[in-house]
Amino acid sequence: AFSLFVITLSVFLAVLSRSIVRFMNRPLLCVVRKLSAMTRTVHLASISAAGDCTSSSVVGAAVDILKHGGIVALPSDTLYGVTSMIDYSQKLFEVKRRSQLKPLGLFVAGPEEVAKWAEVTISDDLLHRLLPGPVTLIFNRLSSLPESFNPETRKVGVRVPLCPIVNDICCSLGAPLAQTSANPSGSPLNPVCVDDFTELHDEIDLIIDGGRIETTAEGSTIIDLSLKGFYHIVRDGCALVDTRKKLENAGLRALDNLTHL
Numbered sequence: 001a002f003s004l005f006v007i008t009l010s011v012f013l014a015v016l017s018r019s020i021v022r023f024m025n026r027p028l029l030c031v032v033r034k035l036s037a038m039t040r041t042v043h044l045a046s047i048s049a050a051g052d053c054t055s056s057s058v059v060g061a062a063v064d065i066l067k068h069g070g071i072v073a074l075p076s077d078t079l080y081g082v083t084s085m086i087d088y089s090q091k092l093f094e095v096k097r098r099s100q101l102k103p104l105g106l107f108v109a110g111p112e113e114v115a116k117w118a119e120v121t122i123s124d125d126l127l128h129r130l131l132p133g134p135v136t137l138i139f140n141r142l143s144s145l146p147e148s149f150n151p152e153t154r155k156v157g158v159r160v161p162l163c164p165i166v167n168d169i170c171c172s173l174g175a176p177l178a179q180t181s182a183n184p185s186g187s188p189l190n191p192v193c194v195d196d197f198t199e200l201h202d203e204i205d206l207i208i209d210g211g212r213i214e215t216t217a218e219g220s221t222i223i224d225l226s227l228k229g230f231y232h233i234v235r236d237g238c239a240l241v242d243t244r245k246k247l248e249n250a251g252l253r254a255l256d257n258l259t260h261l
Helices: 002-024 056-067 090-096 111-116 124-130 164-173 194-203 240-249
Strands: 028-035 038-046 072-075 080-085 105-107 135-141 155-159 177-181 206-209 221-224 230-235
Touching (some): 056 072, 072 164, 080 090, 080 194, 090 177, 090 194, 124 135, 124 240, 164 177, 194 206, 221 240, 230 240
Parallel strands (some): 072 206, 135 221
Antiparallel strands (some): 028 038, 028 206, 072 080, 105 177, 135 155, 221 230
């Protein structure tokens, strides 16, 4: 009887939410949960015009699924990504059909968390000027990262996206997230909305739909900072000019070839 009540209530709330959103002509923040062999869509809340997709109920649902080894897709400040806890990161390779030779990145809650997982080679001031933002910073990894995470590389790419939902999930977990873009490996399409990765939906336990990400459809700028005093551009990404300016103003010199493996 209780289960029937919950299902009825969910349906009622979904219908009510849809009616409100149609009236206001605003998109929905939806969560798609896969329960056993079934996928259920629950509409939790509408998104503000500013795109603020933070919601304690969404964060709670994501944290619960992640702690149980699930995969969560979510928006960032650049593209949609798929995430897991580090101990379950192997699932991300399987979902994306991705080679183990292509490392995953980390989402962390804030710049102060980077030094827990990576050997930071830049000043705290520069770190906080680069993060949060659409930049991935590569450093040598610390032993705090399990050997099973990206076992083929001694480095790690770390991100603090300018996106409250990601930061809140990491804070609630008290741990970083393994992450990569929400598209099949080798796909030329960068996912800026949930419809861009429909072929992965059945493999994902939770999808947080924050609407279309209004960017240039480029990923983050990736910078290798593993050698103190130098930087190497691994990928131009969407923030190259601003990032390069910050690095050079801090006195770092460019290297044409600094392997990131």
